[in-house]
Amino acid sequence: MAGKIVETAKEIIEPILQELDLELFDLKYVKEGKTWFLRVFIDSPSGIDLDTCTRVSERLSEALDEKDFIDDAYYLEVSSPGAERPLRGLEDFKKAIGKDVRITTYEAIDGHKEFEGHLLDVTDDFVTVAMKEKTKRYEVQVPIEKIANATLAIIF
16 A cells, blocks of 8 residues: 555656756655654755755645545655765765765675765775774775665764
8 A cells, every 4th residue: 555655646746846856865655653654855966955845845735635545644744865865876876976975784894894984986886985094094995785774974
């Protein structure tokens, strides 16, 4: 049921976002306790602010009510993926070149399973991260197939 709702919602949501020059980052229909949520995560190269989320929420709410395909009562939530958004796939990694990232791997690489640093390069096979340990600076190539999780990072 949730999969069908997400598919139908996506068909309604994507044209609205294209019209507003935004992209759909993620879409989830989930139940928490007794309450259903339709969560829409939007993104833009220039970022997302509260006014944009409000504008999108109003437009989506209208369009979803018009189609009326969700039987359950639900809450519509529109937000950005956040400052420490997940990186899911090669295109996300390429967009993140020059930014700080946090990567965990399925198995150790040079004795480490966690890498936090500046993303320097992305190829089909590897991501290259500039790391810093105390005063030592070095680069690590992390094989794409060994990445378990990756996010943008706020590093102080």
